Ligand SMILES: *[C@@H]1O[C@H](CO)[C@@H](O)[C@H](O)[C@H]1NC(C)=O
Ligand SMILES: *[C@@H]1O[C@H](CO)[C@@H](O)[C@H](O)[C@H]1NC(C)=O
């Protein structure tokens with residue numbers, strides 16, 4: 613048996629509570645300037661658990677645990693496997709791959725109205741976060757479940773992409789993007805869905821933004837809307853500016869730069885074809901203005917992020933570049949939500965027993981309103 617498994621578990625049981633206590637006291641007693649709220653403890657737990665993990669922990673412990681928990685919620689949903697043969701165009705479009713051959717993509721039909729009509733009903737294709745390395749964080753299912761109460765006629769499909777956790781080169785980036793292309797093409801072309809809405813958080817937000825660019829370049833039917841929740845815009849590059857300016861945010865956010873670094877190591881293939889300066893991967897740092905101009909004219913986009921998240925710098929810069937395109941369909945009032953006091957992926961973490969209370973949270977209400985608008 614792999615020794616790192618019991619070591620990681622012991623760290624979670626014994627070290628994590630101490631770290632949580634330490635960082636909580638630090639916020640309360642040392643950094644009194646920060647507006648302390650109970651939910652900060654949840655963020656500390658998430659961030660420090662990630663910081664205590666080993667690269668192998670994703671494969672051996674975290675993902676099996678998430679799969680097990682998600683199994684309870686997903687037991688009534690239909691899993692579908694899609695076989696997708698990479699075309700020459702794919703290989704040309706994605707210089708990061710030389711050959712992946714056939715790609716199996718897995719999707720989960722989380723919600724599907726009995727008389728679902730792909731021509732008229734909307735369908736959300738959801739991409740989860742977790743740095744490309746973890747499976748769907750179980751609390752995201754609450755978010756999607758509550759969302760579906762408001763839109764009972766909307767189908768919800770969750771993409772269960774291969775994570776980078778195995779450490780195998782073929783499981784690294786851009787496999788996750790190609791599987792997303794496969795899932796999207798399947799829904800758009802084979803299921804004939806006309807009203808597709810892309811949605812994703814963190815690394816999933818990166819996939820949403822990458823897929824939009826990919827579809828434009830390949831001239832495939834576009835989705836009608838896209839929602840990127842705290843998108844991880846630049847997985848391969850951080851500016852010194854953000855590393856110094858946002859160091860303080862690390863104390864109150866649910867992720868840390870050192871946690872992200874672990875994810876970056878995992879997604880980076882050793883292949884010499886890999887180009888970290890791909891605008892499909894480093895969406896802000898390698899911003900492709902021409903493509904985004906077309907996307908904005910065709911797709912209703914919403915980007916949400918929080919004032920207390922370490923990624924706010926790169927997300928704000930991305931939004932700024934979108935704004936500079938000056939497309940009448942994109943403006944700060946309609947297409948961006950900066951959540952005051954919000955953490956990384958805040959909307960997916962809100963726990964509330966009462967549906968109407970849940971729907972009043974600013975980020976949630978903006979997402980609901982955006983799904984509702986024509
Ligand atoms: C995470 O762990 C690293 C060492 O592995 C440490 O340098 C860093 O300060 C930790 N980050 C936080 C936010 O505690
Ligand atoms: C769509 O269906 C065709 C014909 O059944 C199949 O060859 C193709 O692989 C499918 N495409 C996707 C993306 O599922």
Ligand SMILES: *[C@@H]1O[C@H](CO)[C@@H](O)[C@H](O)[C@H]1NC(C)=O
Pocket residue numbers: 964969970972973974
């Ligand atoms: C939701 O309920 C909690 C607890 O009753 C309350 O503190 C919070 O302000 C409510 N949130 C909203 C957005 O109404």
Ligand SMILES: CC(=O)N[C@H]1CO[C@H](CO)[C@@H](O)[C@@H]1O
Pocket residue numbers: 754755757758761962963964965967970
């Ligand atoms: C009505 C409904 O589905 N409510 C769920 C919303 O999400 C919370 C967790 O945030 C669940 O506890 C509720 O069951």
